[in-house]
Each structure stands twice: as C-alpha cells, then as structure tokens.
Amino acid sequence: DVKVTQSSRYLVKRTGEKVFLECVQDMDHENMFWYRQDPGLGLRLIYFSYDVKMKEKGDIPEGYSVSREKKERFSLILESASTNQTSMYLCASRDSGTGNEKLFFGSGTQLSVL
C-alpha cells in the first residue's frame, strides 16, 4: 500500500520558534506538496516540489520555506512561528504524467503555536 508519513500528529510550539514538519513518501513520486487546512477555507497550497532541490511557491508561501534534499522527503519550515500559523498541515505526493493526477495524503500534523 502506498504511504505518505508525517512525522508528528500533534505539535505545540511557542511564538518565534523555528519549526520543522517532515514528510516522507515511499512511492518514488516526483511531486510533493504542502497544504494547510483551516475550517471554512479548505486546503490551501503553501509550496510544492516537482523534483529534488526544486521548489515552487503555492498560494500562501509567506512565512514558510521548504527543503527537498532527497526524493522521498519534503520538509516544511516555519522560520519564526506565529500564532496565525496554528493549523492542520497536510503533505501530499503524486507521480508525474497524464493519468497520475491523484494526490496521496498523509494523516496531517496539527500545529498549535502559543
């Protein structure tokens, strides 16, 4: 079975801390994505990566950065966490090419910034 694993289910951090959210996929997918999910807003794309060391900004990249040093791992970094970054963060991956548009999601990381 395909799997996207997010390292933490719940995280509590303080304002100003540097926060790392890790995501690993075991499907050899080229493309990986970070979304945040907020009630009433659905999922909003933060960043995505279509290859190792390649990244593109999504719709709400401010306050975030990403790292993709290996194909299977995509990290989301909050350089200085703020309370408005309290949210559910979802990682997803998919393969390239027509017919591979399905996204595979991790279970999510609920981040609380106090």
Place this chain on the structure above:
Amino acid sequence: AQSVTQLDSQVPVFEEAPVELRCNYSSSVSVYLFWYVQYPNQGLQLLLKYLSGSTLVESINGFEAEFNKSQTSFHLRKPSVHISDTAEYFCAVSDTGGFKTIFGAGTRLFVKA
C-alpha cells in the same frame, strides 16, 4: 487561475436518504475534477475523478458525480447514504497541464440515524 466553490458548508441528512453535495468551479482552461473525502482524524482520500470521456463518474462505494461543462459544475450524489458516509468532502480542480490542485472549502456531511 482556477477556483472552486462548494455551496454548502454542512449537509445533515437521515440515513438511507439521497444526498447531493454541490461544487462549481471556474477556469479559463481545460480542467480535471476531483472529489476527495476526509474521515475524522485522517488525511484526504480520492473518492472519484473526471479526466475525460464520460461525464458521469462513479466511486466504488456508491457515489457518483457528473461533469457539466456549460454550468461549470461537478456535483456529488448518492441515492442512499449510510452512517459511515459521515465525513468532510472536498471538491478540487487542476488544469490539465499543471501541478497544482486547488480545493474548495469543504462540505461536512452528517448522516443521522
């Protein structure tokens, strides 16, 4: 750019009743359309998708959706719901050549006994 509007934030329905979850999209280019489902404390799973061909697509658990290009809609329907269908449902769109999938705000389906 694409956008997705889910017209109902919550839909309560009794078990064995029919349900329709509404979704409209906007795009200036050809699109792929999706419905994802999120059960409590889980990530999203693909329920069904429209890429091309027949405008009516079905899932393995009895849901169906119809792509209507003239009305830019992709409504999700089930003729008889079960308690286990209680979840949040997300409509999504991507352009046929791009990487990005854009999601709607979600519709919470509550199935009552």
